[in-house]
Amino acid sequence: MSLDKATVARIARLARLRIEAQDQERMVGELNGILTWIEQLRAVDVEGVEPMTSVVAMDLVLREDVVTIPGDRDAVLANAPAKEHGFFVVPKVVE
Amino acid sequence: MTAPLVEGATGPWEVVIGLEVHAQVVSNAKLFSGAATAFGAEPNSQVSFVDAAMPGMLPVINRHCVEQAVKTGLALEARINLVSVFDRKNYFYPDLPAGYQISQYKNPIVGTGTIRLDMKDGSTRTIGITRLHLEQDAGKSLHDVAPGASHVDLNRAGVALMEIVSEPDLRSAEEAGAYLKKLRAILRYIGTCDGNMEEGSLRCDANVSVRRPGGALGTRCEIKNVNSIRFLQRAIEYETQRQIELIEGGGTVVQETRLYDANKGETRAMRSKEEAHDYRYFPDPDLMPLRLDPAWVARLKAGVPELPDAKKDRFMAAYGLSAYDAGVLVGDQVAADYFETVAKGRDAKLAANWVMVELFGALNRLGKEIDASPVSAVQLCGLLDLMADGTISGRLAKDVFAAMVETGKDAAIVVEEKGLRQVTDTGAIEAAIDAIMAREAAKVAEYRAGKDKLFGFFVGQVMRAMGGKANPAQLNDLLKHKLAG
Numbered sequence: 070m071s072l073d074k075a076t077v078a079r080i081a082r083l084a085r086l087r088i089e090a091q092d093q094e095r096m097v098g099e100l101n102g103i104l105t106w107i108e109q110l111r112a113v114d115v116e117g118v119e120p121m122t123s124v125v126a127m128d129l130v131l132r133e134d135v136v137t138i139p140g141d142r143d144a145v146l147a148n149a150p151a152k153e154h155g156f157f158v159v160p161k162v163v164e
Numbered sequence: 165m166t167a168p169l170v171e172g173a174t175g176p177w178e179v180v181i182g183l184e185v186h187a188q189v190v191s192n193a194k195l196f197s198g199a200a201t202a203f204g205a206e207p208n209s210q211v212s213f214v215d216a217a218m219p220g221m222l223p224v225i226n227r228h229c230v231e232q233a234v235k236t237g238l239a240l241e242a243r244i245n246l247v248s249v250f251d252r253k254n255y256f257y258p259d260l261p262a263g264y265q266i267s268q269y270k271n272p273i274v275g276t277g278t279i280r281l282d283m284k285d286g287s288t289r290t291i292g293i294t295r296l297h298l299e300q301d302a303g304k305s306l307h308d309v310a311p312g313a314s315h316v317d318l319n320r321a322g323v324a325l326m327e328i329v330s331e332p333d334l335r336s337a338e339e340a341g342a343y344l345k346k347l348r349a350i351l352r353y354i355g356t357c358d359g360n361m362e363e364g365s366l367r368c369d370a371n372v373s374v375r376r377p378g379g380a381l382g383t384r385c386e387i388k389n390v391n392s393i394r395f396l397q398r399a400i401e402y403e404t405q406r407q408i409e410l411i412e413g414g415g416t417v418v419q420e421t422r423l424y425d426a427n428k429g430e431t432r433a434m435r436s437k438e439e440a441h442d443y444r445y446f447p448d449p450d451l452m453p454l455r456l457d458p459a460w461v462a463r464l465k466a467g468v469p470e471l472p473d474a475k476k477d478r479f480m481a482a483y484g485l486s487a488y489d490a491g492v493l494v495g496d497q498v499a500a501d502y503f504e505t506v507a508k509g510r511d512a513k514l515a516a517n518w519v520m521v522e523l524f525g526a527l528n529r530l531g532k533e534i535d536a537s538p539v540s541a542v543q544l545c546g547l548l549d550l551m552a553d554g555t556i557s558g559r560l561a562k563d564v565f566a567a568m569v570e571t572g573k574d575a576a577i578v579v580e581e582k583g584l585r586q587v588t589d590t591g592a593i594e595a596a597i598d599a600i601m602a603r604e605a606a607k608v609a610e611y612r613a614g615k616d617k618l619f620g621f622f623v624g625q626v627m628r629a630m631g632g633k634a635n636p637a638q639l640n641d642l643l644k645h646k647l648a649g
Contacts, residue, residue: 083442085256122249122453129452134191134228137198140209145216145318155207156306156315159258163307163314 071101168336172408177374179404181340182332186325187357188365189232195324196223203363207317215322217262229324232356233273233298238465239354240293242277250451253443258316259303269445272297281342282491292331301325337397344393349472353497361391372403383417390424399424403431483512498535505541526569539568547575560584588635600625
């Protein structure tokens with residue numbers, strides 16, 4: 070499997086990253102390098118081995134169903150570039 | 165039951181429907197944060213830094229939300245997956261601050277299950293459940309506060325949802341409605357979702373396609389934004405016709421997402437995205453796989469209450485109700501409990517009749533739900549008991565009930581206040597009969613000459629003269645006797 074420039078452009082667009090045309094060629098090389106490395110790993114026989122989900126083997130921690138966060142609207146909105154009537158305000162986006 | 169078909173200009177069509185239901189989990193706190201979930205709070209007043217996706221914040225899962233999902237899976241007779249995985253579903257929208265939703269993709273917490281539908285004609289249909297998974301809700305965007313701007317409220321962001329996906333087993337708008345109704349009843353019975361569609365606690369998307377009977381599946385369209393059972397059925401009916409007319413007119417159905425416009429009663433294509441959805445799911449590195457203890461699941465299973473199907477079967481067997489009546493009563497747990505209180509130790513069919521005709525009729529007129537009924541189950545028991553012991557006639561009982569609905573008073577009090585106690589005094593009834601016979605001497609002669617049909621006329625006249633309070637059986641006997649001369 071290898072990527073071309075169009076695929077790199079598409080992935081960048083999906084991630085909302087601006088990658089200028091002159092940088093795309095370099096990205097093709099870097100990403101293909103990573104994919105080649107993954108291909109190498111695939112050669113290892115992992116039959117019967119459970120997938121490792123974390124380098125630290127631990128179970129998911131669960132929390133009780135208790136409200137622990139006081140509603141602090143000012144703190145949540147503190148860094149918002151625009152706010153009004155307690156809302157975040159963003160350029161109009163309608164789907 | 166064979167699948168109902170829709171007749172087009174060129175022959176019959178079969179409709180294939182699958183539903184995706186998002187059910188908000190009943191919990192105090194959110195799925196991965198300690199912020200509150202109450203509906204209708206001031207904007208952004210129930211938002212933690214996790215929900216706002218501030219850098220460095222980590223999700224910690226709510227045990228109760230997991231329990232609610234497992235309980236729902238058990239109620240749907242579904243496979244509970246003892247290991248499930250949370251994934252990130254990546255997309256960009258202003259009410260999704262992290263740029264991804266934590267959801268479950270390849271390994272959901274609940275696998276395949278079933279749901280039984282009770283159709284109007286008394287038949288049943290079994291619909292497959294594909295899966296149920298846990299995920300976060302998004303925030304809410306308001307687009308009409310100011311021109312050119314969207315206002316974002318993150319109170320709902322991070323609230324736990326169960327996405328419940330059906331197999332494409334549904335074959336008509338009616339079946340889709342029955343499915344949603346049944347699913348909502350089950351969720352309410354076990355208390356995992358309040359089922360309130362107006363507040364958005366229960367939301368439904370429908371995948372609809374048409375095909376020739378038995379043929380290959382057609383291209384489907386997904387209808388979003390349906391917030392009532394009635395609208396779901398209308399949207400499916402509209403979409404079915406649209407697809408049939410499109411195909412019969414030589415066109416092809418394009419796979420797309422469509423919005424239902426309740427005001428216009430039609431579906432329309434959403435602004436098509438430049439690129440097809442590509443959510444690039446991957447396991448969320450912040451969360452380990454969720455492992456359930458089989459003993460814990462077994463304990464939850466033991467705690468699942470009697471569900472609508474079992475209750476319906478029991479109502480039919482124990483109270484002799486018809487499939488239809490039993491189905492209506494168990495559709496709402498409060499109604500089922502109300503009925504059982506009234507039916508216990510009384511004539512069950514009479515009880516069912518009073519609950520379904522008089523009570524439901526009154527609630528309908530008042531626009532009230534049964535849990536806000538002005539007449540409690542115990543009060544209705546009082547009324548039925550007054551009928552049973554002959555204090556009031558069945559006819560007057562309806563008047564008493566109407567007064568109870570209006571005032572909230574007990575039946576016995578209404579009867580006393582209005583002087584509606586049934587007259588069983590033979591002398592009083594005879595006197596009333598004599599008066600009517602004297603007034604209607606000509607009709608008496610006709611009756612005695614063989615015009616039997618006049619009997620009803622005399623009953624009516626005497627009843628009216630006595631304000632409806634005469635004991636009907638006694639009146640009949642005495643009247644027959646006197647008319648015979």
